[in-house]
Amino acid sequence: MRLKDLLTQRFSAAMIAAGIPEDCSPMVALSGKPQFGDYQANGAMGAAKRMRANPRDLATQIIDKLNLEGIADKLEIAGPGFINVHLSPSFLSDNLKRINSRSLDKKDKKIVVIDHSSPNLAKEMHVGHLRSTIIGDCLARILEFQGHEVVRQNHMGDWGTQFGMLIAELELHLGDGEQAALALNDLEVFYQQSKKHFDEDTEFADRARDYVVKLQSGDKHCRNLWQKFIDVSVAHNLEIYQKLNVGLLKKHIKPESAYNDDLEPVLQDLVDQGIAVDSDGAKVAFLPELADKNGNPSPMIVQKSGGGFLYSTTDLAALRFRVNKLHANRILYFIDARQSLHMKQVFITGRKAGYAPHSVSLEHHPFGTMMGNDGRPFKTRSGGTVKLADLLTEAVERAEKLVRKKNSDLNESDIKSIAEKVGIGAIKYADLSITRTNDYIFNWDAMLSFEGNTAPYLQYAYTRICSIFRKAGIEQNSLIAAVNIIEAQEKVLALKLLQFNEVIDQVAIDCYPHTLCTYLYELASAFMTFYEHCPVLKSDVSEDIKQSRLQLCALSADTLACGLDLLGIEVMEKM
Ligand code: ARG
Numbered sequence: 001m002r003l004k005d006l007l008t009q010r011f012s013a014a015m016i017a018a019g020i021p022e023d024c025s026p027m028v029a030l031s032g033k034p035q036f037g038d039y040q041a042n043g044a045m046g047a048a049k050r051m052r053a054n055p056r057d058l059a060t061q062i063i064d065k066l067n068l069e070g071i072a073d074k075l076e077i078a079g080p081g082f083i084n085v086h087l088s089p090s091f092l093s094d095n096l097k098r099i100n101s102r103s104l105d106k107k108d109k110k111i112v113v114i115d116h117s118s119p120n121l122a123k124e125m126h127v128g129h130l131r132s133t134i135i136g137d138c139l140a141r142i143l144e145f146q147g148h149e150v151v152r153q154n155h156m157g158d159w160g161t162q163f164g165m166l167i168a169e170l171e172l173h174l175g176d177g178e179q180a181a182l183a184l185n186d187l188e189v190f191y192q193q194s195k196k197h198f199d200e201d202t203e204f205a206d207r208a209r210d211y212v213v214k215l216q217s218g219d220k221h222c223r224n225l226w227q228k229f230i231d232v233s234v235a236h237n238l239e240i241y242q243k244l245n246v247g248l249l250k251k252h253i254k255p256e257s258a259y260n261d262d263l264e265p266v267l268q269d270l271v272d273q274g275i276a277v278d279s280d281g282a283k284v285a286f287l288p289e290l291a292d293k294n295g296n297p298s299p300m301i302v303q304k305s306g307g308g309f310l311y312s313t314t315d316l317a318a319l320r321f322r323v324n325k326l327h328a329n330r331i332l333y334f335i336d337a338r339q340s341l342h343m344k345q346v347f348i349t350g351r352k353a354g355y356a357p358h359s360v361s362l363e364h365h366p367f368g369t370m371m372g373n374d375g376r377p378f379k380t381r382s383g384g385t386v387k388l389a390d391l392l393t394e395a396v397e398r399a400e401k402l403v404r405k406k407n408s409d410l411n412e413s414d415i416k417s418i419a420e421k422v423g424i425g426a427i428k429y430a431d432l433s434i435t436r437t438n439d440y441i442f443n444w445d446a447m448l449s450f451e452g453n454t455a456p457y458l459q460y461a462y463t464r465i466c467s468i469f470r471k472a473g474i475e476q477n478s479l480i481a482a483v484n485i486i487e488a489q490e491k492v493l494a495l496k497l498l499q500f501n502e503v504i505d506q507v508a509i510d511c512y513p514h515t516l517c518t519y520l521y522e523l524a525s526a527f528m529t530f531y532e533h534c535p536v537l538k539s540d541v542s543e544d545i546k547q548s549r550l551q552l553c554a555l556s557a558d559t560l561a562c563g564l565d566l567l568g569i570e571v572m573e574k575m
Contacts (some may be wrong), residue, residue, distance in 0.1 A: 055081030104147030164212030
């Protein structure tokens with residue numbers, strides 16, 4: 001059981017025994033400072049207010065009834081009625097033995113659908129797609145680690161008006177005898193070309209419009225060209241996922257086009273249920289739940305007056321599919337904060353239409369924007385969008401320079417593989433370690449620094465531990481020693497190690513990966529402090545203590561590697 005849950009349980013029982021109403025929470029929290037113990041129970045103040053009692057007296061009564069035998073070795077009342085809990089070292093060492101038992105109760109196992117990455121295939125992936133891709137990947141890893149069944153859904157944009165223009169362009173190129181792969185070598189250039197044709201050549205523009213309609217009604221020629229384009233664009237995305245060490249595969253792609261046949265039935269159903277009504281020839285769902293200041297309901301168009309369907313129609317079809325066919329209990333959407341209104345509209349309409357019963361949790365987890373040094377959305381020097389592929393290449397190049405400077409006795413292939421892990425890790429960590437909903441400033445030097453809350457710092461801490469084991473001549477995972485906590489730094493480290501699962505539980509609920517990053521940074525720092533104060537391999541350290549400390553080292557390395565893996569970041573033995 002999680003430490004916090006255990007203490008909450010014991011405190012609740014004591015409060016009831018002390019005559020405090022059952023719905024008063026003990027409010028167990030981590031202590032801010034070591035002198036206030038390891039945990040604090042702050043519920044006496046709230047209860048005293050309700051009962052018009054003296055909070056310190058109430059705290060004394062709670063302690064009288066409290067059973068923390070074998071768990072805590074000191075309790076004290078501080079300030080107006082905080083109860084500080086000092087956990088006992090032997091309790092901590094006992095629990096360290098069971099640190100790896102984290103099985104999920106069968107009844108708590110959920111099917112979690114995660115909508116992430118979901119780029120538009122018309123263009124190349126750019127930096128704007130990074131956040132959804134990696135934050136969603138982190139949550140997929142965490143929920144899977146907990147034992148849930150995760151179904152990733154890459155809701156790629158492969159349908160809609162832009163594709164008429166793109167296939168008309170591709171037709172021109174292929175007509176000139178060019179191969180599709182070559183013509184589409186640079187999707188960005190290709191897109192610009194076709195846009196230019198579209199804007200300047202009316203005949204081309206008419207053809208492009210005609211092709212959209214033909215494509216959507218299943219015309220062979222158009223489908224064929226479209227498929228060629230999609231194949232190249234998808235391959236490019238899959239390559240990026242691999243480079244990013246993100247678990248998205250081809251089988252997770254469920255693009256907009258996959259819902260083409262569902263759109264008409266969804267519309268019909270919304271009309272039949274009176275949820276979508278006619279408005280100037282279009283079909284619109286008016287949502288009073290999202291009314292503006294003047295009480296005008298928020299409109300969500302589900303069919304244009306010309307008959308075309310929209311992004312929202314597809315999302316409703318996708319929602320229905322995820323509930324009915326994937327049997328989701330929870331659906332997480334990792335999409336830019338700018339789409340918040342869209343998501344609200346989809347959720348409200350989806351609930352009304354009965355596509356998602358209230359037992360299914362629908363969650364939009366928005367995120368802020370990656371900014372440049374100038375405080376504006378991150379751009380190239382000339383003001384263009386930064387291709388994600390280019391950004392990743394630069395990260396690895398910069399990391400390689402650093403690695404070469406830092407360690408000269410690595411061989412070439414080691415350097416390449418370390419640079420890959422450090423460069424990609426740095427970009428991902430810089431993003432994941434910021435509160436998700438905030439914007440952040442992209443800064444190469446900060447993210448690649450070996451000091452502070454960065455991936456290289458954590459990866460370096462891991463290599464330090466590996467080198468201790470190399471020096472000791474022991475395999476890290478062959479240890480079975482018990483941990484004997486003597487020094488204060490050992491206790492701090494042990495407590496941190498035991499809190500790993502609490503942190504994971506938290507991130508699994510609120511989907512804020514920075515909590516895990518902060519934890520790992522604190523863990524690495526606790527390890528460094530421990531290592532400075534508590535010699536491990538010195539000749540005057542007794543064999544018992546040496547074994548115990550090596551065990552702490554091994555647990556620290558495992559936890560760091562596991563936590564980084566949940567962020568999608570790799571570790572290495574040397575760097
Ligand atoms: N393709 C969309 C975009 O690039 C994101 C799709 C997100 N997922 C969804 N179910 N709407 O903006």
